[in-house]
Amino acid sequence: MKVIGIDLGTSNSCVAVYKINQIEIIDNDQGERVTPSWVSFTDDERLIGNVAKLEVSSNFERTLFQIKRLIGRTYDDPMVQADMKLWGFTLINEENKPKISIEHKGRRKILAPEEISAMILESLKTSVEDRLDETITDAVITVPAYFNNTQRNATIDAARIAGLNVLRVINEPTAAAIAYGLEKETNEEQNVLVFDLGGGTFDVTIVKIKNKEFDVKATGGDTHLGGDDFDNCMVNHFVSEFNRKNDCDMSPNKRGINRLRIACENAKKNLSVKKNATVQVDGLHSGIDFKSSITRAKFEDLNRDYFENTLKTVKDTLSSADMNKSEIDKVVLVGGSTRIPKVRELLQNLFGENKINKTVNPDEAVAYGAAALASNISKDELSELRELKISDVVPLSLGYKQSGGGMVTVVKRNTKIPTKQWNKNSTAKDNQIEARFTLEDANRFKQDDAEWKKRSEQVHKLEDLVYAVKHAVTGEMSFDVSDKDKKEIIKICKKVKTWINDNQNPKVHDSKKKMADLEKICRPIFEKIRDGSEILRIFQK
Known part of the structure; x- marks a missing residue:
């Protein structure tokens, strides 16, 4: 498989x-x-x-x-x-x-x-x-x-x-480093810096590659930095322009903001191949049409801080790997935002144009790896x-919270994994005979989350079943059932759908009971018609 x-x-x-x-x-x-x-x-x-x-x-x-x-x-x-x-x-x-x-x-x-x-x-x-x-x-x-x-x-x-x-x-x-390594498979050892700037996140990873061996040396990044932020800067820029020209405030107009965002995203892509782009939205706000333009220079100025922050992360990651830029053999560009000319220019100025690899598809490399x-x-x-x-390495430091509120680091970021680390600690007060450790908020809610997901999955399964059964007798390719049987099936489907609407995230056994009620009515009807076994299979999924 x-x-x-x-x-x-x-x-x-x-x-x-x-x-x-x-x-x-x-x-x-x-x-x-x-x-x-x-x-x-x-x-x-x-x-x-x-x-x-x-x-x-x-x-x-x-x-x-x-x-x-x-x-x-x-x-x-x-x-x-x-x-x-x-x-x-x-x-x-x-x-x-x-x-x-x-x-x-x-x-x-x-x-x-x-x-x-x-x-x-x-x-x-x-x-x-x-x-x-x-x-x-x-x-x-x-x-x-x-x-x-x-x-x-x-x-x-x-x-x-x-x-x-x-x-x-x-x-x-x-994953992107694997894609590059497989494409450029060589017996020579290479230090590769993967610069991954996508729509919403940014990562930098330094990997030593030889044949099919990939040794991650260090990683850094920002889980909230990417092309969406560049779009938002443009949106804010044009909202201010629209408000100024029309003496209004369109900020609460979410429909207008979303239409403007799509126009800005398209303009951003155009600016990767042109020096100037047009942003046009008919009836943007209060029936007023909007048309403006933006230069590549202006776009770069709006996002200057973001672009410079990516270079700071690159330098920090080099430091974590205990390497300097001259030791990097290739810089692999991953993520759609690496098509932005200013991003490439900054990397070329830092590493040299000959070190920038452009053969890996930035949109597909991660899935490939x-x-x-x-x-x-x-x-x-x-x-x-x-x-x-x-x-690989641990991307973030791991530790525990002291009674005073500070964090005690046990495993430092960029430590090779798997790893075992020990840390000595003292009690918070004299004669203390017990200790309490809390490891991650996620664990506290893990049981509740698991129960919630089971409920959600079951009620969605029930809802899909209702629509499938109803479609089997009313759809274009419906089964040949009598009018009486059809009415009975439609009636039970309506009853179950009403129950779903009235019960927000019901218990698993309640959803299963409704499923059994539905099957009890439907099974005898579908069993007596030709090819009825086909629809009955959905009750077994």
């Missing part, structure tokens, strides 16, 4: 698989090799990818994006609070966990970031299954190197909801990648 490699990105996602001695990027149902990480809910369907992105102008309250910036974070996180002001969808606080509230199919739904991410993962999984004509259950998934354990675990939870068993989580720049690792750890004895060896 194949193991797939998935790059679940903030702006775009990609999936790849190893087959017939090569790694293949799998295109989606729209023929695209990269899928925008967007989900949109219309009145009667759920859209994924570019078709979802196209909904943002008319359906901004139910079109979701940048969900990776929410996963594993708390509602009161300053970054979450800042981002939510720019989104069209509604974010709510549920026990300090950010959740999305949307209306779909006539009822209000409360969705966790993991559920939204799961929808994107499920779409990628389905694309592979359709291409290979086989069921996929196992995957290697990439995460930003600077993701903490809570964010990593939340990503794994999203994969489980999507029906995927995560065999390994690998840092995105490490993940698929290589997936093949390496799969049971495919014919794989040519079984010799792959990876040695």
